[in-house]
Amino acid sequence: MIGAAHRYLELVMELLLERALAGGNLQEDKEAAYVDELERCWWAMTDAEQDEAERILSQSSLDAPLELGEKDTIVTPGIKEPPRRKVLEAEAA
Amino acid sequence: MYLAAQHVRSASGQEGINAFRYVHGGYTWHGLPPRGIPDQDPGVLVQAMTSVPPPNNTVRSYLDVVAPDDVFWPELRPAFFAFVRQAQLSSLPWQGVFGRCFFRVGMDREMAKSWRNEIANLYRALESVYPVRSL
Numbered sequence: 441m442i443g444a445a446h447r448y449l450e451l452v453m454e455l456l457l458e459r460a461l462a463g464g465n466l467q468e469d470k471e472a473a474y475v476d477e478l479e480r481c482w483w484a485m486t487d488a489e490q491d492e493a494e495r496i497l498s499q500s501s502l503d504a505p506l507e508l509g510e511k512d513t514i515v516t517p518g519i520k521e522p523p524r525r526k527v528l529e530a531e532a533a
Numbered sequence: 534m535y536l537a538a539q540h541v542r543s544a545s546g547q548e549g550i551n552a553f554r555y556v557h558g559g560y561t562w563h564g565l566p567p568r569g570i571p572d573q574d575p576g577v578l579v580q581a582m583t584s585v586p587p588p589n590n591t592v593r594s595y596l597d598v599v600a601p602d603d604v605f606w607p608e609l610r611p612a613f614f615a616f617v618r619q620a621q622l623s624s625l626p627w628q629g630v631f632g633r634c635f636f637r638v639g640m641d642r643e644m645a646k647s648w649r650n651e652i653a654n655l656y657r658a659l660e661s662v663y664p665v666r667s668l
Contacts, residue, residue, distance in 0.1 A: 450618045457617055460653035496622070503624035504645035510592040512541050515553060515578050522575045523537045523553045524592050 444484035448493055451478050535571040536598040538658035540644065540651065541590035548593070549584030552658040561601040566635050571599050580662045594640035596655035600633050606665050609634055617652065 455474045459466055466474075482490065510524045535555040542548045555576030570576070598609065612631035617638075620627035625648070626639035644651050 449622075453618060453621050454614060456649050457614070457653065460649045461656060463653075500646075502621075502645045502648050504640055504642045504648075505625070507641050508592050508595075508639055510595075512539060512551065512587040512590045512592055514588045515581060517578050517581065519578055520555075520575060521578075522572055523551070523587075524539060524595065 444481040445486075445489040445493060448478060448481035448485060449496060451481065452493075452497055534598075534600050534602045534604065534663075535575045536659045536663055537571070537575075537595065538655040539595040540593045540640075540655065541585050541587070542593055543585050543590045547585050550654060550658040551583040551585060551587065552581070552662045553578060554580040554662040556602050559602060561603070563633055565630055566599045571597065582658065582661045594644045594651050594655065595638070596652060596659065597635075597637040598659065599635040604633055606660075606663075608632065612636075613656070 451474060455466075455471075455478075458470070458474075465471075485493065509527050511527055512524045513521055515521050515523050534557060536553070537555075538550055538552040540548065540550050555571070555578050557570070557576045598613070600609065612634040613636060615631045616627075616629050616634075616636045620629060620638070625645055626637065628635070628637040630636075638652065638655075640648060640651055
């Protein structure tokens with residue numbers, strides 16, 4: 441995907457993240473600016489691009505490992521230890 | 534500077550987000566952080582916010598930001614958005630460099646079902662240890 445279609449996907453993702461960061465709702469003027477730009481991109485896209493964008497956006501979950509395999513560590517101000525380690529490193533420490 | 538927010542679960546099932554800020558004392562760089570930062574050399578811990586007391590909690594998700602100490606939110610936030618925009622169609626974990634900021638995001642499969650909200654929660658936790666008012 442290039443051009444309007446690529447920009448459309450970027451904007452939707454950014455809008456959803458902005459909403460999440462704002463705790464659910466964005467200020468009206470900020471939301472309106474996104475809607476205007478999204479509409480412009482949407483109508484510049486072909487039917488096939490619109491279908492593909494809808495398909496991608498319907499996949500809300502991402503592939504990820506079952507577990508991260510990391511444990512947190514004791515950290516106190518002034519020390520130089522990272523806040524977590526791989527489980528094997530943590531057990532060896 | 535190393536900012537780390539991590540969602541942890543204790544052995545008893547308590548869950549929460551802990552966040553940490555480390556500094557490198559004026560040592561600066563561009564692009565990728567120098568070798569060893571943050572895993573071998575996280576810097577000196579100067580602030581922590583813990584809702585589940587460490588150690589030995591299982592890490593379920595994390596958001597790491599590594600940047601020179603003089604990077605503040607007006608530089609960090611747009612770099613973070615650029616990072617997420619590029620990364621969000623790929624499998625977790627993510628990592629990337631935007632401007633002077635290096636980012637890493639990881640989460641387990643259950644957390645990844647609501648990854649945007651989780652990233653937002655982690656990001657807000659970073660703000661608690663690196664307040665916007667420090668501009």
